[in-house]
Amino acid sequence: MSRDPSVVGRRRFLAISGTGALATLAGCSGLLPGGSEPTVDADALAEAVSGDAPAVPETVPVDIEASFVDEQESIARSALDGVPAPFDREEIPNGVIRERLNGVYESATESIDRVDEALTPYDRLDRANGARVDAHEVQAAWRAIDADLTVSELTAETPAIAGSVDEVDARWSYVGDDPVRAVVVHDEIGTEIRAARNWLDSRHRRTTRDGRTALEVGALASDHERARTSVAVASYLFDRFRASLDATADLRARFEAARGILRARVREAKTALPPQDVDEPTSLVDRDVDETAGIRALAELGSEARYRAKDVTASDRDGGDEVPWLANDVLGALDALVFVRAFASLRERIEDGDDIAVEGIEDVAAIRESAIDAVAEARDADRGALLVDAMLPDLADEIRWTDDRLRRASGTVSVDSVAYDAVDYVVAGATCRALPPVCAETAAALRNGSS
Structure with missing residues (x-):
């Protein structure tokens, strides 16, 4: 996905300013002059995210001379x-x-x-x-x-x-x-x-x-x-x-049938998604939890899933089966279902007790490593592999973009600011893990009209 500056803006708008459980830090280098906000050393942070992000180049299954x-x-x-x-x-x-x-x-x-x-x-x-x-x-x-x-x-x-x-x-x-x-x-x-x-x-x-x-x-x-x-x-x-x-x-009829199946799944899933923007992100889970990087990522995924689902279902009204962009419609629905599944999986993970909180540099490194593992797992997918290859580059790029932002920091950086950026690692990990099963289901819909 292209980088949209409004995504970061929405996330920061939703976030609260209090530090809460971040008062005691691992990997913290000190406090900002005259304040009490916990910080980390920018050089140490850059070192923690210095490893190469996975390179997932754009491909197309055609022999290009x-x-x-x-x-x-x-x-x-x-x-x-x-x-x-x-x-x-x-x-x-x-x-x-x-x-x-x-x-x-x-x-x-x-x-x-x-x-x-x-x-x-x-x-x-x-x-x-x-x-x-x-x-x-x-x-x-x-x-x-x-x-x-x-x-x-x-x-x-x-x-x-x-x-x-x-x-x-x-x-x-x-x-x-x-x-x-x-x-x-x-x-x-x-x-x-x-x-x-x-x-x-x-x-x-x-x-x-x-x-x-x-x-x-x-x-x-x-x-x-x-x-x-x-x-x-x-x-x-x-x-x-x-x-x-x-x-x-x-294959027009085959594409039309698959599009119908996937759109129906998007319409059904859309009813369980939160509103486009949520005032209190912690309300998205059924447990008491601070507004951690995981919670902020959940709000981001919910918003993105609803946006993509709305775009897919709007196509139903705007042209139906007469719209000539069948293949684009199929992959558009696939994309929406990836974010729907990522939202549901991350919510379940947090409700099961994993707050995905950032209290120091070690947490950032761990979240990043988890996202990198998710990319590797997706690349190993055997069912719907061509669909994974088509969709994975944009999702995996979130890791590289986040690395770049964190490496540009200097001096000392507030932990809350670092936690905001770490949200993109969480989103990348969740979407990359959701991608293979959704691609497998899409491949089944294309080949035999079922999941």
């Missing part, structure tokens, strides 16, 4: 070759524009340099395409400065790009021989097609002033290039997937 990745990388290099970057003050006197374009240029070159470091062909492709988008932003912005390229001129390209999206969409169909593999591939194709349309949608574009500033031209060029890369990936994945099939059965 090195030549296709090389082609995207070549497009990026060609665009960069046409600009005299990095820019100096003589080339771009405006410091804001110069800083932005040099930053994007650096991002593009770094992405190119790191393509071969990627752990999977799909990850290599993602990095090459990222470089391609950045390179075209720099190239177009420089043309706006050096050759008076305008937004209006770029806008004239939109119909042709939209036509290429329509062409791929028109020939795309839900073919396959294994519905589990097929749903993962078609989810990716559908996501790319939707992304291409969104990048071309003027309603999502930033307002412009005169349509001539370099940054405005660069931003539009970036949107167009993102649409082009999405079209290229969607078309390539469909062709490669279809060519790999022993049979080309139409």
Whole structure:
């Protein structure tokens, strides 16, 4: 899942300010000057979370040729070759524009340099395409400065790009021989097609002033290039997937049936979820407990589960079986059920007596290690493994993001603040443990219409 800053904001809003049971600490380095709030040493905290987080790269069950990745990388290099970057003050006197374009240029070159470091062909492709988008932003912005390229001129390209999206969409169909593999591939194709349309949608574009500033031209060029890369990936994945099939059965009916089964489970589970935002998170469990990292994680999971369930059930009203994004719908329901199951499991764990409290650095390390173990267990799943592979990277990334936040601390850090961040370790562990059984049930629904 992309990192949403509002998630952290909700959690902090729900949290209480009192320290309660945190008055006595293990691993505590002292107190803040003039106060009584328990703290830990930032260096010791960074050491406790210094081990490598599990690397779970993005994958797709299609054989991606090195030549296709090389082609995207070549497009990026060609665009960069046409600009005299990095820019100096003589080339771009405006410091804001110069800083932005040099930053994007650096991002593009770094992405190119790191393509071969990627752990999977799909990850290599993602990095090459990222470089391609950045390179075209720099190239177009420089043309706006050096050759008076305008937004209006770029806008004239939109119909042709939209036509290429329509062409791929028109020939795309839900073919396959294994519905589990097929749903993962078609989810990716559908996501790319939707992304291409969104990048071309003027309603999502930033307002412009005169349509001539370099940054405005660069931003539009970036949107167009993102649409082009999405079209290229969607078309390539469909062709490669279809060519790999022993049979080309139409799986639309199978996807529709699975979607119906999973949506019904989401509707049923939704009735047992808490409200979107809970004023007193401790009310979520049937026992007396302080507002620990575990309780805060439970509130977070409950909120996220309801949000995802609402999105899934809203689709029932917005188009029903006529909605063409069947594979996306199936994995969207799977995602919602993962958070539902994670919420229920964590609540049971806390009600059984595990508070999951953070009273010092050792607790943070233990919670983190538990999350890492959950990722390893998920990667070992045998049933619904392709679905696990598709969903696990976003869930596992929570560990890395949390590591980064904790490692950036300096001096002394309040234990309550550390506990807030540790919530994401708890969430990662709970969702990664919920993922394999939900994926197994989804695979069963896809293959034989049952769990």
